[in-house]
Amino acid sequence: MKKIAALSTLLILTSALAVAPKDTLVIQESADIPTMDPGVTYDTASGSITENLYETLLTYSGASLTKLEPLLATKWTISNGGKTYTFDLRKNVKFHSGGAMTCADAEYSFERNLVTNSAESGNWFIAESLLGTGANANDDKTITWARIDKAVECNAAGQLVFTLPAVDPAFLAKLAYTGQSVIDSKHAIKLGEWSGKESDWKTWVGKNLTNSKLSQAPSGTGAYKFVRKDANAFLASAFDGYWGKKPAIKNVIIQKVPELAARQQAFLRGDADLIEGGGRAVDEEQIKGKSGVTWIDNLPNTVSTAFFMNQNIKSSGLLGSGKLDGKGIPATFFKDANVRRAFSYAFNYKQYIDDVQNGKGKQRTMLLPDTFPGYDAKIGTYSYDKAKAEQLFKRAWGGQVWKNGFVMTANYRAGSVPQQTAMEILKKNVEALNPKFRINIQAKPWSEMLSDSKTGKEAMIVIGWAPDYADPDNFMYTFYSSNGYYFPRSNFKDAQVDKWLEQARNTVNTAERNRLYSLVGKKAYEQAPYILMPAGIGYTFVRNNLVGVSTGNFNPMTSFSYTGTLWKDLSKK
Incomplete structure (x- = not known):
């Protein structure tokens, strides 16, 4: 095997190598990495990076979706009727910059998230817990620096104290989300990020951190530190000063390889340890059972995916003439429920299950994992009906x-075979109904599609949601509320649905919450704001010399990666 002499050489690792080096994890994906700033991490590609460079106060225990254990915290107490949380922090923890982690860093991290919070940043749900609203100070004038400062503080004993305005039974789970990682405040301030003081907080309210200076030069406490990144490759190396167990994998390379065939060939040769696959049908045919492959099946699927039919399209470039004259569509084309329901009946769900999921998938009644409380299996589903x-x-x-x-x-995400196939199925069936119907489909880079969809510029896309925390509100409010994260992508608004969702998040009565979510699901079936994609049975595959991936420790809440665990828990034999 060719010897690797320097880290820079790893970035151009090619098929000249017989196999990926034993101390190096090579991952190939079709998507790029939008950001490495935890404060705005809210997509799976970015999350798979930040969760390994940074750490949160708490994390999920093993494969459990609900049991939490300390990470940067060592213990915590709850007082004041469930509204005050006091955390003891781990000592002798270093950042990648070499500085020691203190309570001040944790306080800065959470206050920064509250200051810069926007609907697109992923901090709205922590803002709801700590400020009583998911809005920022630009959108809610009652939010003051005093409120933010009071919400999270360090006491005289060096403990981190959160003060909530109301009880939130999901608060601890929210702290385990990678977007709530502790960042290196001195490093960030030195780069030119928010000072952490009242004097300039207003200039940072709602600020887009996607390409922040911290994103370009991250410094966390994680087992891996950032080395370099370009348009096609990312490199991280094991952090020598890591407080925990030293990882066996010393280098991690993520290569952007848009072509599925190229990823498959690299994987089967052993040049890549993990790759983004092409959906179950393709992966079972091309990968399963091949030499050097470990296939792991029947994993939990906690992702909900749908076609979004935007009811207020803000991009004239996708509208043609902008009129219903046979040469385009108006921006409000999908506002008519007849259009949305027609599209829902035009999609062949069984064909998708057969072609993409190899027969191992099922239709859900709601955009909520069927293992979550609140899921109602009795709600109707659409079927292909010409x-x-x-x-x-x-x-x-x-x-x-x-x-x-x-x-x-x-548009669909470039390199995603399942999304492309779904679009092709819908296009074929809709166009077959009337020779005057035409849907042009095209691949688009993930970061561009993500950015444009945030501002309502995409007409129709396929996108999913992986849970931030294990509660039905994280799905139902996200997809169906006009105040939810995905609202700009769908522009679906129903006053009754909004009312039910607000009632559900303001009661701890499980039976009542389930009843309300069922009502939302039934109304959504009638209104068809989305085409619900069939949910596949979870699976993954890795090179058979990669150790640490199994059904026993695969946790979809902990990791966005294909392994269901963090890089630090992997090794090679």
Whole structure:
């Protein structure tokens, strides 16, 4: 095997190597990495990086979705009727910069998240806990520096103290999310990030941190430190000053390889230890059972995925003429429920399950994992029905859709075979209904699609949601509330649904919450704001010399990666 002499050489690791080195983990994905700043990490590609460079106060225990254990904290107490949380912090912890972690760093991290919070940052749910609102000071004038400062403080004993305005039974779980990691405050301030003081806090309210200076030069307490990154590769190395057990894997390379075939070939040769696959059907045919492969099946699936039908499209570039004249669509094309329901009947769910999930998938009734409380299996589901789709298209927009036809453009994540296949199924079936119907589909880089969809510029995309914390509110509010994270992507708003969701998050009565979520699910079935993608049975595959991946320790809450565990828990034999 060719000897690697320097870290820089690792970034251009190619098929010239017989296999990936024993001390190096090589991952190939189709997506790029939007950010490495925990304060704005809210996508899986970014999360898979930040959770290994940074650490949170708490983490999930083993494969449990609900049991938490200390990480940067060592213990905690709850007082004041469940509204005050006091944390003892781990001592002798160093940041990658060499500085020691203190309570001041933790306080800075949470206050920074509250200051810069926006609907797109992933901090709205911690802001709801600590400030009583998911908004920031620009959108809610009652938020003051005094409120933020009081919400999280260090006491005289060096303990971190959170003071909540109301009881939140999900608060501890929220602290385990990678976006709530502790950052190196001195390092960040030196880079030019927020000073941590009242004097300049207003200039940082709602600020987009995606390409922040901290994202470009991260410094956390994690087992791995950032080395370098370019458009096609990322490199991290084991942190010598890590407080915990020293990882066996010394280097981690993530390569951007858009072509699935190239990723598959690299994996089967042993050049890559982990790759983004092409969906169960493709992976079982091309990967399962091959030499050097370990296949792990029947894993939990806690992701919900859907076609988003944007009811207020803000990108004229996707609208053609912008009218229902057969040459485009209006920005409000999907506002007519007849259009949305017609599209829902035009998708062939069974074909997707067969072609992408190799028959191992099922339709869900709601955009909520069926293992979560609140899921109602009795709600109806759509099925492929050409006659019903045609009937609804003829009703849409007073008959104008059927009479004039339409042309629209839908984007999917470049390199994602499941998304491309889903788009192709929908395109074929819709266009077969009427020769005047046309859907143009095109691949788009993940970071661009993510950014444009945040501002409502995408007409129709396929996107999923992995839970931040194990509570149904994290899915139901996200997808269905007009105040939810995904609202700008769908622009679906129903006053009754909003009311039910607010009631559900303000009661600790499980039976009542379940009843309310069932009502939301039934209303969503009627209104069809989304086309619900079938949920596959979880699986993963790795090179058979990679140790540490198993059903016993696979935790979808802990890790965004294909292993269900962190890099530090992996090794090679």
